[in-house]
Amino acid sequence: MCGRTACTLCAEDVRKACCYRSEAGGVYRLPDWREADDPRLSYKPSHNVAPTDATPVLVSGRHFPGAGERVLQTMLWGMIPPWHKGDPKSHGLSTNNCRLEGARGSKLYGRALGRGQRCCVVLDGFYEWQAGTKQPYFVYCAAQPDGVLIDDPSTWDCRWSPEGGWCGPQLLRLAALFDVWTSPQGTAVHSYSLITMEADKSLGWLHHRMPAVLSSEQQVAAWLDCAGVKGDAALALLGAPGPLAWHPVSSLVNNARHKDAACNRRVDLARKSVKASPSSKLMKSWLQSGGKKRDGPADTAPEQTEAKRQRTDGDTGKCAKN
Secondary structure, eight states, X not given: OOOEEEEOSOHHHHHHHTOEEOTTTSOEEOOEXXXXXXXXXXXXXXXXXXXXXXXXXXXXXXXXXXXXXXXXXEEEESOOOTTOOSOTTOSOOOOSXXXXXXXXXXXXXXXXXXXXXXXXXXXXXXXXXXXXXXXXXXXXXXXXXXXXXXXOGGGOOOOEETTTEEOSOOOEEEEEEEEEEEOTTSOEEEEEEXXXXXXXXXXXXXXXXXXXXXXXXXHXXXXXXXXXXXHHHHHTTOOSOXXXXXXXXXXXXXXXXXXXXXXXXXXXXXXXXXOOOHHHHHHHHHHHTTTXXXXXXXXXXXXXXXXXXXXXXXXXXXXXXX
16 A cells, blocks of 8 residues: 655756656656646645645646646646545545556546556655554665665755756656546646555565556656557556665654654664654653643743754755756
8 A cells, every 4th residue: 555655856856857868869858847727736845745635747748738748747646536526635535546456447447547547656755654563664766876865855966967867866656547537616636546566575574565666767658658558558567666775764754744854764763763753742741740831931942943943854845956
């Protein structure tokens, strides 16, 4: 299964990270960028993306008249059923994941598959909770440039050139299906579901299911080629992923309201070094004091500490200077 992801680059750097060699010329090109028609569903970089959040999704330009070869379209995570009426986030169905084994026969996903509505969700990595212990882990592409740590943006080199391509962190590309739903007001809303499959040997210890990872540019190109590669052939592409890496993270990620850099930062389980947040420290102090309110300026200290932490973490998704 997959219930949380992270996508922290700004829109322009996502475009750079998704550069591709054009069919003619051999140089790297940037995909077009399209925001959601509904401004409430615009992309916001986040270290803790949850279902009903919006993220950049790579699709073939064939789905958008006049577009280039590839397009990054902001889409809502969790496919909206075409028969739904009302707010796009209120259909009440669990559609963030689509099981590979049942995709063809599904009333919802089979429709999208038959129409060639295949897409590729791009992200830093995804979170999974180990069965039994419930310890969260962050899973990401193992093949990173020398010196790059996926949880430390200070190690990233976010340069790009038509000749050399992208120099920054290598993003994961997850296979997905999408659909276009029209609101009662006539607004088109794109939404997607991640395809999941039985976990391979590398991740079976963590969970018995995993998202379908597109490990090579050839796989990405074939998955997006809705005209040349039909549904069954496309599904047959989804097998064992390329090398993945992972590390344990704080339980902060359990709460979808926590969106900052502490969510995917690695922790040392042997030392149990999950750092308590200012609010949890205050609660512990309050309980130890028998619930008595302390006098004086100490009451404002947690807020000051939180403000300081936010300044230290920096601006999520801020474009790097080239």
